[in-house]
Amino acid sequence: MLTREALLAAKDLCPKETVSIPELGGDVVIQGLTAKELVTFQRKADGKEENFAFRLLVLCLKDENGQRILNDEDAPTVEQWPGAIVQRLVEVAMRLNGFGRSAENPLPETSSEGSSSD
Numbered sequence: 001m002l003t004r005e006a007l008l009a010a011k012d013l014c015p016k017e018t019v020s021i022p023e024l025g026g027d028v029v030i031q032g033l034t035a036k037e038l039v040t041f042q043r044k045a046d047g048k049e050e051n052f053a054f055r056l057l058v059l060c061l062k063d064e065n066g067q068r069i070l071n072d073e074d075a076p077t078v079e080q081w082p083g084a085i086v087q088r089l090v091e092v093a094m095r096l097n098g099f100g101r102s103a104e105n106p107l108p109e110t111s112s113e114g115s116s117s118d
Contacts, residue, residue: 015096016062021085028069030089031062032096053090054078060093 016031033041041059045052054075061069070078078086 016066017092017096019089019092021088023082023085028089029062029064030060030092030096031066032098033059038097051075051079053086056093056097057086057090060096061089 014032018027058070058075
């Protein structure tokens with residue numbers, strides 16, 4: 001049976017992974033969200049997928065001390081990054097946070113309007 005001390009020590013257990021971005025010549029750390037961060041993220045999302053991937057990435061990019069690198073206001077800039085970089089990073093962020101959405105295509109779907117097969 002887990003003890004109180006063991007449960008309270010769980011605050012340091014958020015998974016993290018170093019991901020290489022050769023296009024930028026370096027690595028970044030993607031860290032899973034704490035329960036508080038996850039609840040806040042989900043509350044703000046409130047069922048909307050708009051900017052989901054970008055907002056998640058902004059929250060999960062951390063420095064070597066576990067501090068956020070980007071601010072919430074940086075999400076529109078992240079939207080302008082090359083898709084291959086964002087795809088790679090978001091895939092890791094989603095996996096580390098236990099999101100059930102397919103890691104094969106974590107970016108929001110674009111409207112398929114006008115793309116019917118006539």
